[in-house]
Amino acid sequence: MYQYDQYDQAMVDARVAEFRDQVERRLAGDITEDQFKPLRLKNGLYLQLHAYMLRVAVPYGTLSSRQMRLLGDIADKYDRGYGHFTTRQNIQYNWIKLEDAPDILADLASVEMHAIQTSGNCIRNTTSDQFAGAAADELVDPRPYAELLRQWSTFHPEFDYLPRKFKIAIIGSETDRAAMKLHDIGIQLVKNDAGEIGCKFYIGGGMGRTPMIAPVIGDFVPPLQMISYLEAALRVYNRYGRRDNKYKARIKILVHEIGADEYRRQVEEEFAHILTLGLEPPAAELERIKGYFEQPGFVADASDDLDLSDPDFALWVDQNTHAHKRAGYTIVNISLKPVGGIPGDASADQIRLMADLALEYSFDELRVTHAQNIVLPHVKKADLYTIWQKLDAAGLANANLDLIGDIIACPGLDYCALANARSIPVAQKISTRFADLGRQRELGELKLKISGCINACGHHHAGHIGILGVDRKGVENYQLSFGGSEGADTSLGTITGPGFNEDGIVDAVEKATDVYLAQRTDGERFLDTYRRIGMAPFKEAIYG
C-alpha cells in the first residue's frame, strides 16, 4: 500500500489546520453559513436532515488495518457506533457534530487519511477496481496510477470550482468492476500489441437524471502523459461546461451537446499546448509510487486444497470468493448485506474485526467496493475456514455476493437532504422477502440497486433491477426498471411503467423474478433473459 512521505503528511496536516480555522470562524460568526457551506463541503461535511454527515475519502477503496480500525473508533467516539460504506468506496458518518469535525480530521490525518474533496464541484476521490493487484484477470495494476491521480487532483487550483462535481474511475482489467463507463472520466489501462501500457479515456459518462455511457475520447494515451491529458480534458470542461443549469452541468452534457468528436478535437488542441508546459510528473515518480504496490510476500507453495465438508462454509466460499492471481490464494468478499439490514452499514466492532482479519490474514489490506461491501484481497485458502468462522460469529458471513440480497442502496430520505423517498426500508423489505439463501442462489446473479432520488447515488440505472424513489404529490412512489448493467456490457435500465408504493414494489420485484425463473434457458442470468425476451412478459406479470 502507498505510504505518505513528509510531503503528503504536510498536506493533510495543513488541511486539518485550515479547516479548524474555518470552523472556528464559523462558530464565532465571522463567516455566514452561505460562505461556510462550500468550505465544509470541500471537507466532506454535509448538513443533512438530522445532523452533519462526514464523508471520509478512501482513496481508490484501499485501506490498511490501522486505517480501518480508526474508522471503527471514529464510529464509536463521534457517531452512534456505526459507519456507512458508500457506492464511491468511501465511508460516511451520519451523526456528526460540527465542533467535532476538526478533531475527526486530525484523527484521520494520524493514519494518512482525510475527507478532502469528498464533496463540492471539484475532482472527487478516485475510485478503482476493488480486486486491483489481486485479480487473476488483471492486465495492469491500476493503483499506482490511481495514487498519481490522487496527488494531482488534491487541491488542484484550477479545478476547484468546476461546473459540477467530477468523478474519475481507473481500472486495469478487461472485466470492469468499477462501473468505469458511468463516470465523468473512466480510464482503462490497456496494452497494445507491443506490450506497451496505454490509458484509454472514456469521458462523459454518468448516472443522475440524464444517464449516459461514456464514449471513448482518448484511445491510447501514454501513461506518462496521463496527467497532461487530464489537465486538457478538465480545462475544456471548466471553460465550456454549462453553468446556467446545475442539472445540465456535468461533463456528459457538454460531450453530448457538442458531440464526442468536437470535444475530442478541443481536448487534443489543449493537450498539445499542455504538453509544452512540462506539467507531468516524471517516470521516476511513477516508479517511486509503484514501489509501494509490490506484490506482498506470498507463500510459494500455498495449497489450493479446501475442506468443504461444512455446507454453510462451502456455500460462502462458492459465492463470496474470487479467483486470485496466485495459486493457493483467494479474494474474500465480506458482504455488508445481512437479511433485513441496511446496505453498507457496519458497526464499530465489525469494522475493527475486519481490520484484525486483514492484519492477520490479508497482508494488512482491505478494500471497499462500490457495491458497499468489503474485500480482503490476499487470503491464503488454508485460512479461509478460520476467517469464515470469525466473520460468521460477527454476523458478517452473508453468502449473498452479487445475489438479490446484495442490494446497493443510497441513504435515502432517512438521512439525505436531497432524497425524495426512503431507500433503506425498501432494501430491507426486499432483502427480507428473499431471505432464503437457496432461493437467492436459484435466482443467480441479480444486481438490484435502489436510489431515493434522481441523483442516482444508488446506481439504479445500472441495476439488472433498478428502483428509483420519487415523490408523487407528497407520497413516496417507486419506479421499477430492468436491464441496466455496469462493466463490459454497460447498459441503462428501462422503466417498466407506472410506479408502486413501498409494498407494491416488493411484490413487483418478486413477480419479475418469477417470470425469469419460468422463461430462462440454461445458464441465463436475469439480465440475459430480460435482454432476450424483452419487457412485455415482465410487464404482463407485474401489471396484468
Added chain:
Amino acid sequence: MVDQTLRYRSDEPVSDPAVTVDAFADQSNATAVRIEPGDDARALLPHLDRIALVEVNFPVYGDGRGYSAARILREHGYAGELRAVGDVLLDQLSHMRRCGFDSFAPEQPISAEAADKAFATWPEVYQKTVDGRPAIWAKRHPA
C-alpha cells in the same frame, strides 16, 4: 476601490479603465482589459505585448472559469498585472495565486494580514502551475 486592491507587484498600477474583450480589439491604445466568465481568454493572446492589466471578473465565487483564463494567459507568457475582481473570497486566494493572479480587488474587503495567511495555507503543492512553485514530485526527484 483602489485602496481595497491587494497587489503583489512592484511596478506602478495601471490607471486606465479596463475595457471589455470585444472593445479591446478595436482600441489599439487600450492597455487594460476585463474578462467576463464567458469570454475566451485566448482572444487576447495576439495582443499580450500591449496589455498591462487584465481584470478577471468573478460575478459569483462558484464560477471557476476565471481560473482557467488566468492560467492560459500566464502559460502564453503574459507578464502584466492579473487581477481577480468581484466575488473573491479569502479562502480562494491561494488557488487564485497559483493560477497566476497577482492582484485582488474583492467586493468584500480582505485585510493584507488575512491574505498573507491564506497564501501560506499550503506548505507544498502537488501540481506544477504558473506560479513557479516546485511541485512535490519535483522536490522528490531533483534534477
